[in-house]
Amino acid sequence: MGSSDFVIRAMAPADLALAIEWAAGEGWNPGLDDAEAFLTADPGGFLIGELGGEPAGGISVVAYGQAFGFLGLYIIRPEFRGRGYGIKLWQAGMKRLAGRNVGLDGVAAQQANYRRSGFQYAYANARFEGVGGGSAPGGTIELADVPFERVSACDARHFGVPREAFLRTWIKRPGGRALGVVEEKHLRGYGVIRPCRVGHKIGPLFADTPEVAERLFTGLAASVPGDPLFLDVPRSNGAAVALAERHGMAPVFETARMYTGGDPGLPVECVYGVTTFELG
Template identity: 50%
Template sequence: MTGFEITGASAADMELMRAWADAEGWNPGDSDRFAFAVADPGGFLIGRVAGEPAACISAVRYGSGFGFIGFYIANPSFRGQGYGLRLWNAGMDRLAGRLVGLDGVVEQQDNYRKSGFLPAWNNVRHEGRPRPGGPGGAGTGAGGFEVVDAAALPFGLLAAYDRRFFPEARDSFLSAWTALPGRTALAAFRDGRIEGLGVVRPCSGASRIGPLYASTPQIAASLLHRLAEHTPDGVVAVDVPDVNRAATELVAALGLVPVFEAARMYTGPAPDLELSGLYGVTSLELG
């Protein structure tokens, strides 16, 4: 491994990581990297061999006790030579002492188990053009709630709502994630409370929805339909936690089909999250 060097990722490296993820078929968001960068600027690592990028990983710290691994990719021409493992160890060292989560693709899950990760549930990507109807399909206002632009609500309300579904506060990330150009963030609002939140963003493939939070399937369906209206062709993809049976049943009823699967895994007991309201996770790269 002579000449192997690990450094923090530059802006150009972040775009390279997005391109590598796209080549793996992960369909990352076109502008995700701008929100990723504010989540933890030092959390993105690149390994180079004689100056050429060989592997990448993200090891993002949240608060004082949680971390998340993502973007674990080796350049195909450098695979099987131990560079990826060196980078993995560097990422895990950065998160030492924390509960660590990741979304592991099927072919890597045994390796993650060997590193101490235990499966909690599967995130199954469902994709397609939502068919009309279903709970909430009639549109805004059904059921006594209103679908509004999330930017019109006090950010403190959004941040507090997000904490019901994520182990630590992530205000800087959430602020960027919901407000980047080209994406749409909608909230379901009723009696002064947020009862649902969804964000759709452009990708090279189907537009991705994440997060998708809702207190009822009706609210989730309304948000999903409305978000699909803000895409070029109405085709969306959402990573649905299979532990929420209502979420799986909803996307199936709307005609979305499974296309990809990853296991949410943790190095310890899974955090106490409001899984009944989690209809779509925010990002497979950052949790």
């Protein structure tokens, strides 16, 4: 079969579940129930490429309004690589996000390829691995007890744009937990932990100060004693790196955060944990 037989269409839920299995096979360690939240973010934002009806690869190109989009889950199955299908899928995805500033978290080895596609380096993210446990601190509350509009406003400040539909699903992950810190009626930060193929992952972890981040991290980690624990940290946030190291975590790999329209100026100093490398 040739490239003319390669058909690209929007993913159905079963297709996305398959793409997440591919991601697990690549060692990306996705969450156990990510598919529901991912599709909620943008139901048409996931594309699959098929060759003669057989799934060959996929990409996520989630649109957040008319100004921003995020690219991820870009995988071509090994047996279909080197035949031009990947670039066709890439081009279809980028066409869907045309006119937006597009972000991605790509493996460092692919930076040169992303630059050729118009992406500019912003900063590095590092995935830290440790072990859950410890004592839960005071000063945190269940995020469900915070009015959703406050959670959404806090999230938008740190993510850059609103993502309410996604957020409503994400903060209620099956088997997970979401905590917030409220001071003087203001939400100073929040964090979510969810079960993954291996252990648990915290993301996002947004906090106004290192002390708030410490409380949130400790509270979430205490809920999974003895379990492998992962946190994706912007390297440029020294306080976030210090938090991970203080809790005995070590970096296991890095990604490059890149944008087509330049760094949007997110308050990275308040980002102690990225939500997910797939969706931003």
